[in-house]
Amino acid sequence: MKRYLKLLTPKLDEEKQGLFKKNIEAATKFLLSKHGNFQLYVWAVLQGSKHDDGSLVFAYYKDGASDPNFIYFAYGLKEIKC
Template sequence: MWFTRTSSQAVKVVDIVDTFRLQEQPPFDKKAFVTFMKRFIKNLTPKLEREKQELFKKHIEGATKYLLSKLKDSQFFVGESMNDDGCLVLAYYKEGATDTTFLYFAYMP
């Protein structure tokens, strides 16, 4: 977190959101999030190398379950283009934390 100055007043902003010009999205309920994830998986899977597709499907199920457990305490962001077919960024505060934790999907070969 950092501060910027506008006129004579300091404005508190989350540096990741500000730097990457992330746009906050309305919160998801469980059904809408599952629908989003199904579409995300359907769109991404064919872009992976064939031998990586099954591994991706195996791990994304666990990730989705984990994210569902964080759903009510999360904020959701997309890039400046507002393309909801792109990557969704989740943000939440770990218990007792003062800084936001951001979760991103990443492909690790």
């Protein structure tokens, strides 16, 4: 996760970098506290790439649910309008 955050930060504009840095510590602490409950996916691996610098996706099952919930870093996503 540390590598991903280090690679993501310079790709953001100044305003987004400030917001990202302000909130990432709390988000990281939350994710690490729940580490044993998550399945971790790396987007580059899902796409067949051999690089480990793709987006991180965290999946977890809430209260015995049969379908997982997913957590993404919003700043690591690219919006595409259809």
